[in-house]
Amino acid sequence: MSTNTPDPRSPSARPVAVVTGASSGIGAATARVLAGAGFAVVCAARRQERVQALAEEIGGTALRCDVTDPADVDALAAAVGPRCALLVNNAGGALGMEPVAEADFDAWQQMFATNVVGAGRVTQALLPALRAAGGQVVFIxxxxxxxxxxxGAGYNAAKSAERAVVGALRLEIVAEPVRVVEIAPGMVATEEFSLTRFGGDAERAAKVYDGVAEPLTAEDVAECVRWVASLPSHVNIDRLVVRPRAQAAQHKVHRE
Structure with a gap:
């Protein structure tokens, strides 16, 4: 954990929000927005130096956490303590764009491990704390x-599976005071998403956004998280789809 910050487990502390994949992009933007909204934010990600710097910036707590590692997730739950007002399952991402005939199935397994199993594992670990706080879990x-x-077969499959987890969880805990929300962004231009997808090929990554006047930013998605978290406890946004105006559908993008 970071130093010189309040212990999120303290009864006098602000409501606790946990953001996974907080080292960059949507995760980092969400951590900043939630801190500004009054949350004590636990910034969790694999890259310790990055989340440490972020936590120091926003007065939060940093924790190195690989959501595919059960020991890391257990440590996250222990650090959060008995109450958690908000969990944002953001860790994940896309790898590759090969057709099925040329698929890298190791990459498929990695996408499934982070986007689906990782989100499920973190949710399971923090569910008791979410129940205690009457909290909310948001899946990006x-x-x-x-x-x-x-x-997109591998990524389509992983995100479809994650959506299935969201729906099942909401049904399973409908009698409990925990809201379950899905935020589904369309085209978002962040510093790393496409770059990671294309193995560091900056030219190929940049072409994803060629001619698109204003793709979404990480801050746009973070604002959606802040909004759903601000609603009264009896209001649940089952699924919020957010796209740039230039993207009318997954297959329809206006390029100038």
Whole structure:
């Protein structure tokens, strides 16, 4: 954990929010927005130096956490303590755009491990604390779960599976005071998403956004998280789909 910050387990502390994948992009933007909204934010990600710097910036807590590692997730739950007002399952991402005939199934397994099993594992670990706080769990999925596209089979499958987890969880705990929300962004231009997807090929990553006047930013998605978290406890946003105006559907993007 970071130093010189309040212990999120203290009864006098602000309501606790946990953001996974907080080292960059949507996760980092969400941590900043939630801190500004009055949450004590636990910034969790694999890259310790990055989340440490973020936590120091926003007065939060940093924790190195690989959501695919059971020991790391147990440590996260222990650090959070008995009450958690908000969990944002953001860790995940896409790898590759090969057609099925040329698929890298190791990459498929990695996407499934982070986007699906990782989100499920963190949710399971923090569910007692969410119940105690009458909290909320937000899954950052993708419009890739809406429709398949060429080269997207592995990511389409992972995000569709994550969406299935969201739906099942909501049914399973409907009698409990925990809200379950899915936010599904469309085209978001962040510093790492496409770069990671294309193995560091900056030119190929940049072409994803060629001619798109204003793709979404990480801050746009973070604002959606802040909004759903601000609603009264009896109001649940089952699924919020957010796209840039230039993207009418998964397959329809206006490029100038």
């Amino acid at each position: 999925t993708s419009t890739a779960a809406d429709a398949s596209y060429e080269g």
